Amino acid sequence: MNLENIHKAHFIGIGGVGMSAMAKYLLHKGIAVSGSDRNSSYITDDLVDNYDVDFWEGVAEERISKDTDIVIYSPAVPEHDPEYMRGTELGIPLLSYPEMLGKVSSDKTTIAISGTNGKTTTTSMIIEVMKHLGEDPTGIVGALLQKWNSNFIPGNSEYFVTEACEYKESFLNIHHDVLVVTNVTEDHLDYFKDIEHIKETFIKFVDNTKGSGTLVCDSSLTNLKEIIEKAESLGMNIIDYGKYIHEGIELSIPGNHNVQNAAATLGVIEALNLNIESAKDYLKKHFQGAKRRMEHVGMTKNGIQLFDDYAHNPEGLEYLISGLRDYYPEKKIIMLFEPHLYSRTRDFKEAFGKALEVVDILYLFPTYRAREPEIPQENFLLEQYINTSNVELISVPEPKNFVRLFESMHYSNDYLVISAGAGDIWKYSHALKEI
Numbered sequence: 374m375n376l377e378n379i380h381k382a383h384f385i386g387i388g389g390v391g392m393s394a395m396a397k398y399l400l401h402k403g404i405a406v407s408g409s410d411r412n413s414s415y416i417t418d419d420l421v422d423n424y425d426v427d428f429w430e431g432v433a434e435e436r437i438s439k440d441t442d443i444v445i446y447s448p449a450v451p452e453h454d455p456e457y458m459r460g461t462e463l464g465i466p467l468l469s470y471p472e473m474l475g476k477v478s479s480d481k482t483t484i485a486i487s488g489t490n491g492k493t494t495t496t497s498m499i500i501e502v503m504k505h506l507g508e509d510p511t512g513i514v515g516a517l518l519q520k521w522n523s524n525f526i527p528g529n530s531e532y533f534v535t536e537a538c539e540y541k542e543s544f545l546n547i548h549h550d551v552l553v554v555t556n557v558t559e560d561h562l563d564y565f566k567d568i569e570h571i572k573e574t575f576i577k578f579v580d581n582t583k584g585s586g587t588l589v590c591d592s593s594l595t596n597l598k599e600i601i602e603k604a605e606s607l608g609m610n611i612i613d614y615g616k617y618i619h620e621g622i623e624l625s626i627p628g629n630h631n632v633q634n635a636a637a638t639l640g641v642i643e644a645l646n647l648n649i650e651s652a653k654d655y656l657k658k659h660f661q662g663a664k665r666r667m668e669h670v671g672m673t674k675n676g677i678q679l680f681d682d683y684a685h686n687p688e689g690l691e692y693l694i695s696g697l698r699d700y701y702p703e704k705k706i707i708m709l710f711e712p713h714l715y716s717r718t719r720d721f722k723e724a725f726g727k728a729l730e731v732v733d734i735l736y737l738f739p740t741y742r743a744r745e746p747e748i749p750q751e752n753f754l755l756e757q758y759i760n761t762s763n764v765e766l767i768s769v770p771e772p773k774n775f776v777r778l779f780e781s782m783h784y785s786n787d788y789l790v791i792s793a794g795a796g797d798i799w800k801y802s803h804a805l806k807e808i
Contacts, residue, residue: 376402379442384408385456386447387428388417390524391470391538394513395445397525398477400424401511409433409456434459441465445473448541449744474513474535475546481511481533484641485547487578488555489571490689491634492536495555497663498638498656500526500534505655506647510534516663516683540564542574548581551644552604553589553637557596560686563716563745572599579603589640591615591633614640623657628667628696665799667696667791671806676786678704681802685713685795687724693793694731704789709775709801711738711794715751726758733788734765736779738772741796775801780808 382399386392387408393416396406407427410417420426429436434455437444444460444467451457460467468476478485486496493515500512501520510532514524537544537552540561557575558568565571576599579588588604590597592613604611617636624631635656642652662668665683672678678701684693690710697706710729712718718725718740729735737759739752753768769775792802 376404379404381405381441382407382443382445383437383441383456383460384445385450385454386410387420387426388412388414389447389449389470390416390515391474391513391536392445392447393417393420394524395470395473395477396420396426397424397523398511398513400426401525401527407433407436409436432456437463437465439463443468445470448543469543471538471543471546475548477513478533478535478547478549482531483547483549483583484510484532484534484551484553485537485544485549486535486553486555486637487537487539487544487575488553489539489558489560490686490692491555491630491637492538493663493683494631494666495553495634495637496534496536497666498634498660499553499641501660501662502638502642502652502655503532503534503645503647504528505659506642506651508532508645508647514663516665518663519661519668537578539571539574539578542577544578545574545581547578548583549586550583551587551589551641552579552582553641554597554600555634555637556591556594557600558688559721560717562720563714568596572596575600576603579607579609582607582609585609587612587644589614589637589644591618591636610644612640612644622653625656625658625660626662626667627700628692629699630692630696631667667693670799670803673790673805673808677784677805678786678789679802679805680789680791681799682791682793683795684793686717687721687728690725690728690793693791694728697789697791701789703787705733705787707734707736707784707788707790708732709736709738709790709792709798711792711796711798712740712755713795714743715740715745715748715754718751718754722754722758725755726760729755730760730763732764734767735759736775737766737768738775738794738798738801739770741794741798743796772801776804776808779805 388410409429437459509528509530511528512526512534587610589612614636617639792798
């Protein structure tokens, strides 16, 4: 696809984090962008206020006209969607977001970051370090980077750095020159059958290498064995970033999991023959990272530190909590947790229970259903899998009353607060700045 032939693009579901980043990419290329979504949000407000995107809340099929050159839609959009049908009727090319991402990756030297956990932070690190080293990559990230306050980072070099999400095999659209696999564990079992199905999908993704290519991974991880074997069979260069973990990495942010993300970043810097020592120095002194990745969001009036994180599976929660314990050993942890998806909560209920009961106080919010139909009776499924002899469990059936409830507890600054989840739980840690 030649972007020079595209002058006007319409996005269905533009409020998604990936979709909005792609919209910004096309704007950067001088293409006029319009879009719609079911609801407005801080993402759509950002597009309107800072990028001058024409946005409509709800359905806007009348906005798709014959002079629209392409329609890009979220994978969540069904074929009977009025805007999708309008594009089809007019004979306008329709591409899903993963398909469009694949088109971009085909034309650039692409560094694709995949894995169950760590994608966003590793992508952020790679972009920041490459910019520091004088390279000028274009980046698409699954969160807003603090340094640029954006999920799209413009660049003018040959390099394109992007997250590569395995859900519904969407990353199979991406063609890579350097492939990072941070880890492979069970997740998204509403789509994948089991861990073997997940590994098979990653093996397929390895096949998307351009030429011989490079695989950057920690070869000590058992679930990567067949993935590495596949890469070797294709003649790919294998860079084991485990050596950087053992060397010791100092970071400006807490958490052993971030040491692993930094090691993966150094593996990419090695693959590109860039300055490793300068990269280490930047990560130690200057790395800011993505919002909602152990992000410090402020404090209450009596000095309780407030944090927010995207962690939404058991392994991610374990990394998050252990990182906070290591960095703030003298503090007790209050967690505000919002389960993400009924299916994920159901699939990993025992593991969630074990991960969550190691904080000191747990506020459990109703499940964020996202793309799933509402099942009220499962909103607090995790209650029966959390050992309340280990943690004080407080369920929050009415989130609108949470701040008042929290304020009534009169916690001292011996505590810190962390909100966690992939939905809108972040609003509640931010709200505590007002008390």
